[in-house]
Amino acid sequence: MIVRARGARKQFGDRVAVEQLDLDIPAGCCFGLLGPNGAGKTTTLRMIYGATEPSAGTIEVFGIDVARDPRAVRARLGVTLQENVMIEVLSPVENLRVFGRYHLIREPELTRRIDYLVDFLELESHADVPVQNLSGGFQRRLAIALSLINDPELLILDEPTTGLDPAVRLALWSKIRALRTAGTTVLLTTHYMDEAQRLCDRIVVMAQGKAIADGAPAALIETHLRTEAIEIECSSEQESELIRLLADEPQRMRAGGRLVLYVDDAAAVLPVIDSIAAEHGHRTIRPTNLEDLFLHLTGAQLEGGA
Amino acid sequence: MKISLSHAFAVWRRNASMYGRTWMFNLLPNFFEPVLYLVAIGIGVGAYVSEMAGMSYAEFLAPGLVCVAAMNGASFEVTYNVYVRLTYDKAYDAMLTTPIGPDEILLGEVMWAVTRATIYGGSFFVVLVLFGLAPLPAALLAIPAIPLSGLLFAALGITFSLRVPTIDLFSFYFTLFLTPLFLFSDVFFPLEERLSGIWLWVAEALPLLHPVRIARAAFRGEWTPILIWDLAYVLALAALLLQGSRAAVRNRLMN
Ligand SMILES: Nc1ncnc2c1ncn2[C@@H]1O[C@H](COP(=O)(O)OP(=O)(O)OP(=O)(O)O)[C@@H](O)[C@H]1O
Numbered sequence: 096m097i098v099r100a101r102g103a104r105k106q107f108g109d110r111v112a113v114e115q116l117d118l119d120i121p122a123g124c125c126f127g128l129l130g131p132n133g134a135g136k137t138t139t140l141r142m143i144y145g146a147t148e149p150s151a152g153t154i155e156v157f158g159i160d161v162a163r164d165p166r167a168v169r170a171r172l173g174v175t176l177q178e179n180v181m182i183e184v185l186s187p188v189e190n191l192r193v194f195g196r197y198h199l200i201r202e203p204e205l206t207r208r209i210d211y212l213v214d215f216l217e218l219e220s221h222a223d224v225p226v227q228n229l230s231g232g233f234q235r236r237l238a239i240a241l242s243l244i245n246d247p248e249l250l251i252l253d254e255p256t257t258g259l260d261p262a263v264r265l266a267l268w269s270k271i272r273a274l275r276t277a278g279t280t281v282l283l284t285t286h287y288m289d290e291a292q293r294l295c296d297r298i299v300v301m302a303q304g305k306a307i308a309d310g311a312p313a314a315l316i317e318t319h320l321r322t323e324a325i326e327i328e329c330s331s332e333q334e335s336e337l338i339r340l341l342a343d344e345p346q347r348m349r350a351g352g353r354l355v356l357y358v359d360d361a362a363a364v365l366p367v368i369d370s371i372a373a374e375h376g377h378r379t380i381r382p383t384n385l386e387d388l389f390l391h392l393t394g395a396q397l398e399g400g401a
Numbered sequence: 402m403k404i405s406l407s408h409a410f411a412v413w414r415r416n417a418s419m420y421g422r423t424w425m426f427n428l429l430p431n432f433f434e435p436v437l438y439l440v441a442i443g444i445g446v447g448a449y450v451s452e453m454a455g456m457s458y459a460e461f462l463a464p465g466l467v468c469v470a471a472m473n474g475a476s477f478e479v480t481y482n483v484y485v486r487l488t489y490d491k492a493y494d495a496m497l498t499t500p501i502g503p504d505e506i507l508l509g510e511v512m513w514a515v516t517r518a519t520i521y522g523g524s525f526f527v528v529l530v531l532f533g534l535a536p537l538p539a540a541l542l543a544i545p546a547i548p549l550s551g552l553l554f555a556a557l558g559i560t561f562s563l564r565v566p567t568i569d570l571f572s573f574y575f576t577l578f579l580t581p582l583f584l585f586s587d588v589f590f591p592l593e594e595r596l597s598g599i600w601l602w603v604a605e606a607l608p609l610l611h612p613v614r615i616a617r618a619a620f621r622g623e624w625t626p627i628l629i630w631d632l633a634y635v636l637a638l639a640a641l642l643l644q645g646s647r648a649a650v651r652n653r654l655m656n
């Protein structure tokens with residue numbers, strides 16, 4: 096295992112950010128940490144790379160106890176933080192140079208490494224422009240380049256694509272895949288379920304500091320939800336009517352005026368649905384996805400509220 | 402864990418790279434401050450003072466202002482600049498993703514503050530030489546007082562910085578701590594001629610007094626055993642404060 100956490104817990108004052116967390120991240124895996132805002136994802140990552148010590152429990156990375164020897168652990172991993180932390184007045188190349196020195200990488204190795212990363216993350220067009228003048232997407236690519244300066248065995252990405260346009264996201268995904276193929280273990284957090292579904296071999300869903308689901312995305316969906324999702328517009332009266340008419344009560348989730356029903360065979364229930372809610376806009380039938388699972392696991396509070 | 406000097410040096414290099422780019426705005430302005438004091442008070446006011454402690458007023462003022470320049474350089478660095486790196490630049494969060502730990506961050510920042518103090522104190526020293534106010538070669542012995550002032554005020558400032566919740570409180574540090582020190586530490590008038598009895602002992606607590614006394618002794622080419630006390634005071638207080646800051650840095654960065 097590259098990362099092994101047992102009973103990890105983190106408390107800030109009397110606020111518990113992470114509780115009783117067990118993680119096993121095997122080598123070569125792309126591992127996703129999902130969860131709503133404040134679920135404890137960033138805190139979990141910080142404990143893994145030793146930026147904060149667990150209040151209880153143990154975390155081993157590369158078989159090393161992080162609390163005991165964070166330097167040895169951090170020498171072998173790279174972290175892209177949720178917020179970009181470059182030196183704004185310096186250029187990408189200068190930032191890479193500063194970061195390389197943090198790892199005590201010397202010349203000529205440092206220049207060789209920088210050249211490689213400028214090429215790999217396609218930074219050459221603005222390699223000498225101060226970071227403050229660069230677009231969000233370019234800055235994010237640089238942030239990832241910085242975390243790769245020491246050729247890490249484990250790459251930790253905290254929301255790598257938040258706030259980026261679709262083209263940049265696609266480009267970053269392909270970089271992350273390339274790294275994985277080359278043998279780097281990747282641990283990422285994201286709020287985008289499509290990202291997790293495309294990139295991750297395994298995910299853990301966290302809510303309020305606890306892991307509430309753990310497994311391969313497809314397997315998790317299968318365990319928790321039926322295979323097909325039907326989205327319709329309908330009122331709660333129509334919903335009650337619908338449930339009364341259907342033989343077995345389907346899994347469902349409501350978001351405002353929109354209802355999602357999860358069923359094994361959509362075709363079989365469509366006549367009933369159409370008889371109730373046909374006039375209310377269009378309905379969508381699609382395979383159940385990670386977003387459904389995520390909302391099912393974490394979004395219970397949305398049912399009555401938003 | 403053992404403190405890694407090479408990682409601390411990487412922290413120092415980060416600041417050096419950055420100021421290599423912005424020194425015109427970040428380093429240059431403060432340089433003029435002691436020069437203005439020297440001209441306005443040393444030469445301007447000094448014209449009405451026939452002598453002080455047996456020398457011209459500008460001559461009296463010169464060594465103290467060297468230490469003040471160093472004090473200001475170090476103090477700005479470990480207050481406003483450290484705070485900006487901590488809170489806005491998140492430089493330390495970035496460092497903590499690398500083999501650099503909190504001890505190396507503390508040491509690197511203190512080394513950088515001492516460097517900046519030495520740049521200010523050193524360039525002001527050169528100004529004094531040009532004005533003919535630094536008797537050579539004796540005054541060269543005052544040069545160690547520059548990094549010593551830097552070290553002392555880096556330690557004092559960082560102790561304060563690590564414990565304040567907002568940047569607004571730094572103005573208290575400057576107006577209620579550094580400014581009184583500046584005015585009452587033998588820089589403008591010989592303290593021992595104004596104080597007596599117990600107050601002479603109380604005044605020994607003033608941090609700036611000690612590097613100023615070392616610098617002035619060098620400028621005069623005099624040696625007294627009290628300089629050993631001055632040196633011991635600076636080194637011991639700095640060591641004590643920095644040791645105390647180790648836990649504070651951890652708390653602040655890694656809570
Ligand atoms: N340094 C800290 N001091 C006090 N509380 C903290 C600290 N860091 C995190 N917390 C709290 O711990 C909880 C988990 O925060 P964390 O940043 O780990 O969540 P997250 O899952 O990364 O959220 P997001 O998706 O918004 O980034 C939150 O309630 C947060 O307010």
Ligand SMILES: [Mg+2]
Nearest residue numbers: 136137138177
């Ligand atoms: Mg987060």
